[in-house]
Amino acid sequence: MTDDQQLSDLQSRYELILDSAGEGIYGLDHEGRITFSNAAATRILGWAIDDVRGQLAHDVHHHSHADGSPYLREDCPIYAALQDGAVHCCDTEVFWHVDGSAVPVEYTSTPMIEDGEICGVVVVFRDISERKKNERQREAAHAELQRIQAQQQLILDAAGEGIYGLDANGKLTFGNTATETILGWKVDDILNHGAHEVHHHSHFDGSPYPREDCPVYAALKDGEVHRVDDEVFWHTDGRAIPVEYTSTPILRDGEPDGAVCVFRDVSRRREAEQQREAAYEEIKALKEQLEQERDYLRDEIDVTVHYGEIIGESGVLKRTLAKVEAVAGTSANVLILGESGVGKEMIARAVHANSDRGEKPLIKVNCASIPKELFESEFFGHVKGAFTGAHRDRVGRMQLADGGTLFLDEVGEIPLSLQGKLLRALQEKEFEQVGDDRTTTVDVRVVAATNRNLEDEVAAGRFREDLYFRLSVFPIELPPLRERIEDIVPLAAHFVEAVSCELGREAPRLTEAHRAILRGHSWPGNVRELRNVIERAIILTRGSKLRLDLAMGDTDAPAAADIAANSTTGDDFLTDAEFRETEKANLVAALRAASWRVWGEDGAAAMLGIKPTTLAYRMKAFGIDKPS
Known part of the structure; x- marks a missing residue:
């Protein structure tokens, strides 16, 4: 080649x-x-x-x-x-x-x-086109897998129960947020660790819990679902958490290849069960009356009345107090007569406090505020199922007052249809609850109060004559404030001190000019109006001079501008902060005047001339709560 x-x-x-x-x-x-x-x-x-x-x-x-x-x-x-x-x-x-x-x-x-x-x-x-294509497909598949995993994790984390997974060897493979919250562990810190060693190693009493006895792992052995509600898991801080849980096997080709454990903290439920058991024992030891008495008295003001709290120097008031002293020690029923706002409840409490029933409850019933259809239930109570809405037994006011005094305020408002049953209960000292044929015996003294002329009501057929005689064994009439001129200034001075203390302010001076103005007012709203006027004056006062304003009273009162000129510092405006303080204090004043009642004729909303819902909203806005 x-x-x-x-x-x-x-x-x-x-x-x-x-x-x-x-x-x-x-x-x-x-x-x-x-x-x-x-x-x-x-x-x-x-x-x-x-x-x-x-x-x-x-x-x-x-x-x-x-x-x-x-x-x-x-x-x-x-x-x-x-x-x-x-x-x-x-x-x-x-x-x-x-x-x-x-x-x-x-x-x-x-x-x-x-x-x-x-x-x-x-x-x-x-x-490398094909390789790039495969890489893109792998990346897309990986992204989709991550999306699915993230979605699954979101679902797991949204669950309120703790959820974690185990592999075939009992090692933790995943866990949700609730698992971390309930047990205190960070899931990343316990992955690939044995769940038994992490949180299920001991019984509640601290004794060892052998793994072979654990229902969580039993699912890995027998492929069955295991449910438990009487064990504990252990928190990372060493606390035992009462739990209920379900261990469900993950099957691959019919054989267990892992498990999912779903559990919840039942601490509160256990506490509630213990409380129910304790309450049951208490109920067995206490009378139902004492248990329900708290419900009736919760909204009542705990007032201890002494003669020293009934302010006044007039002869008519002294004669009224002499009647109180005379009747208090007896068991006679008392009927207190007088206009609205004269202080009939104070007299009723004085009668009760100075009687031999003074250590027993004084149960007040405002007859004007009870819906007609609920009168009988309110007075005598009812048994469960007696009518629609009667979901439990309820003790009536009559039974709550057993051994004490039942104060029937605005007694003239009691429906005629109920007066006969009330009369029987007062005469025979026994009654039946609504829906029950068993007779309940009580020992109750009745003190009633009204601003109506009950004799006229009897004549008009709106009030039973026999009930009137039963209630008016010993009538006490409390004259209106306009007939007790000598009491106005002492009452005003008392209210100045009391309201100033309640509002956290220094008590302003009550001048002779103020006294003359107060004595010259007709006081159609009586003592209640006087307190409201004083409270409003203190709210509007800045400094030591009382800013007295009777303009909201009757038309023959001195003009507000004239009074302000004599009794204020001359400022005729309020800052925003002062205005809000004034508004808040005014709401508190109305609530106190209404004994913290929002609804009803005598409620604070009615006094203020606004809707109850509006008053409730303003109370929330100003952070006003009823004192405990």
Whole structure:
């Protein structure tokens, strides 16, 4: 074989080797011009070697980035090998096909060195389109998996119960937020730890809890669901948490491959059960009457009345108190007569407090505030199921007052249909609850009060005459304040001190001019109106001079401007803070005047001339709460 034949054969073998390679291979001279390429390079990039030989490779297939932006030759790793003689690799770029499509590739640019000089480079590259596609699919699948896992975790974390998973060996694999909250552990800190060792290692009494006895792990053995409601899990701070839980196996090919434990903290339920048991024992030991008495008395003001709290110097008041002293020690029923606001309840409490029943309860019934259909139940009580809404037994006011005094305020408002049963109960000292045929015996003294003329009511057929006689064994008439001129100033002075103390202010001075104004007022609202006037005056007062204003009273009272000129500092405006303080204090004053009742004819809302819902809203806005 001649040298030419050998050379040709070698050339053929060289080309065969290149064309057999799966990667694209081409060569560049020292200027970066294409000198050769194999079949794979032609297939991947679509060129013909004869068309590109001698052209700059950068211009042929590497001129732009994937987004189409220009790719500067001096930035190209292929040509860097011509500059520095180092091997350069890249897998984040594209070569451009002759049809204009971008082909993702990874390539290596290796310099060819001859006699110590760089004479060219060989570029070996492969089309990684499929790999990139697979990577994108894997990334998308991974993102979807993460989304699903995040969604599942959100669902788990939204659950109020603790939820955690175990693998086939009993190691923790996941846990939700409630697990962390209930047990105090961070899930990341206990993953791949044995759940038994983490929180289920001991019984409530501290004795060891063998793992083989644990129902949580039993699900891993027998593939059955196990439910438990009488064990404890242990908090990270060493506390035992009473729990109920369900351990459910995860089955793979019919065999247990893990378990999911769902549990809840039942501490409050256990406490509630214990409280119910304690309450049951208490109920067995106490009478039902004493238990329910608290419900009736909760809204009553706990007032202890002594003669010293009934303020006044008039002869008529002294005569009234003499009657109180005379009748208090007896068992006679008392009827207190007088206009609204004169202080009939104070007299009733004085009668009770100074009787031999003073240590027993004084049960007040405001007859004007009870709906007609509820009178009988309110007075005598009812048994469960007696009528719609009677969900439990209820003790009536008559029974609550057993041994004490029943104060019937506004007694003239009692419906005629109920007066006969009330009369029988007072005469025979016994009655039946609504819905019950059993007779209850009581020992009750009655003190009644009214601003009506009951004799006129009897004549009009609205009040039973026999009941009137039963109630009015010992009548006490409390005259209106306009007939007790001597009592006005002492009462006003008392209210100035009391209201100032309640409002946390220094008591202003009551001048002689104030006294004259007060004595000259007709006081149609009696003592209640006097207190309201004093309270309003103290609220509006700044400094030591009382700002007395009777303009809200009757029309013959001195003008507010005249009074203010004599009794104030001359300021005719309030700051915003002062105005809000004034408004709040005015609400408190009305609530006190109404014994903290919001609703009803005698409620604070009616006194203020606003809706009860409006008053409730303002109380909330100012943070006003009924004193305990």
